Amino acid sequence: ETGVTQSPTHLIKTRGQQVTLRCSSQSGHNTVSWYQQALGQGPQFIFQYYREEENGRGNFPPRFSGLQFPNYSSELNVNALELDDSALYLCASSGGVGADTQYFGPGTRLTVL
Amino acid sequence: QKEVEQNSGPLSVPEGAIASLNCTYSDRGSQSFFWYRQYSGKSPELIMSIYSNGDKEDGRFTAQLNKASQYVSLLIRDSQPSDSATYLCAVNGGDSWGKLQFGAGTQVVVTP
Numbered sequence: 001e002t003g004v005t006q007s008p009t010h011l012i013k014t015r016g017q018q019v020t021l022r023c024s025s026q027s028g029h030n031t032v033s034w035y036q037q038a039l040g041q042g043p044q045f046i047f048q049y050y051r052e053e054e055n056g057r058g059n060f061p062p063r064f065s066g067l068q069f070p071n072y073s074s075e076l077n078v079n080a081l082e083l084d085d086s087a088l089y090l091c092a093s094s095g096g097v098g099a100d101t102q103y104f105g106p107g108t109r110l111t112v113l
Numbered sequence: 114q115k116e117v118e119q120n121s122g123p124l125s126v127p128e129g130a131i132a133s134l135n136c137t138y139s140d141r142g143s144q145s146f147f148w149y150r151q152y153s154g155k156s157p158e159l160i161m162s163i164y165s166n167g168d169k170e171d172g173r174f175t176a177q178l179n180k181a182s183q184y185v186s187l188l189i190r191d192s193q194p195s196d197s198a199t200y201l202c203a204v205n206g207g208d209s210w211g212k213l214q215f216g217a218g219t220q221v222v223v224t225p
Contacts, residue, residue, distance in 0.1 A: 033211070042117070042201055042215030043157065056211050090156055092213075100145050100205050102213060104156040 002027045004093050004105035012111045013081050021076040021108045023091030031055070032074040033102055034066060035090040043090055049074055078110075086112045116140060119202050119216035126196075126223050132189040134219050136202030139183065144206030146178055146185045151199045151218065160200075161187065192223045 005024045013019050025032050031050045035043035045058035049068035063079040072093075078085060088109050092102035116139045126132040134148075145164055149157035163169045163176040163185065175188040185204075189196055199218040205211070 031211070033213070035213075035215075040217070042203075042217045043213070045212040045214070048211050050211075058212060088156075100211065101147070101159065101162055103159060104149075107156045 004091060004103055006089075006091050006105040006108050008108060009106070010109045010111075012113065014113050015081055015083060017081050017112075018077065018079045019081060019110060021078075021089050021091075021110070023074045023076070023093075023105055025072045025074070025091075025093035026103055029093035029095050029103075030072050031094045031099075032068055032072065033092045033094070034074070034076045035092065036060075036085075037088040037090055037107075039087075046076065081112045083112050086110060117202055117204050117214050117216040119200075119219045121217060122199075122220040122222075124219055124221045126189075126192045126221060128192060128194060128223055128225050130192055132192050132196065132221050132223070134187040134189075134200050134202075134221070136185045136187075136216055137183055138185070138202075138204045138214070140204065140206070140214075141180075141183060142206060143180075143183075143204045145204070146176070147203040147205070147213070148174075148176060148185075148187045149201040149203060150196075151201055153198075157201055189221070192221075194223050194225060197221060197223045 033048040034046040037043040047057040091105045148160045161176040177186045202216040203213040
């Protein structure tokens with residue numbers, strides 16, 4: 001059974017640029033959730049995708065957007081990067097609505113200069 | 114007001130002792146509760162899930178849930194240096210089903 005994978009591991013961008021982060025869900029899981037974790041804080045929910053549809057969104061601006069593909073992999077896109085976007089971005093997969101245990105990938109460390 | 118609250122620590126625990134971690138939550142409709150362990154620079158790793166009032170044991174870990182008091186705890190028995198990490202409490206359900214709400218985490222340091 002393959003776990004959750006994310007790419008890239010680390011990324012450095014400058015303010016104003018755009019970034020795309022990728023996530024492959026665990027085998028058999030059809031739901032992907034994205035979280036942002038700033039240093040010293042708990043993860044904050046960005047949004048969730050279930051069967052290619054957005055299924056809930058946290059308190060993040062529209063410049064944070066996402067996609068889920070038919071194979072349940074997912075992308076997180078962030079436009080017009082700001083310094084405060086520097087964080088660990090976590091992807092978690094779960095087995096669908098009602099199967100709510102979420103398993104995290106290794107994360108992508110984004111640094112915005 | 115924070116929706117999930119944890120003591121930030123650090124919680125210093127002698128090797129072999131019991132570490133006791135606490136978490137309170139504000140959404141009375143919450144239905145699922147999780148404890149994750151996070152080593153420095155790594156992603157959260159699931160330790161326990163609990164859904165019903167009472168205790169749930171898994172090896173050296175015991176989760177306790179009291180929905181009336183909106184309180185969930187984690188006990189780590191026979192603490193080992195490898196248990197040194199940040200422990201995150203996460204809550205799911207109520208009006209935010211599918212969205213895990215995390216506390217800021219409690220740092221545990223197990224001293225030999």
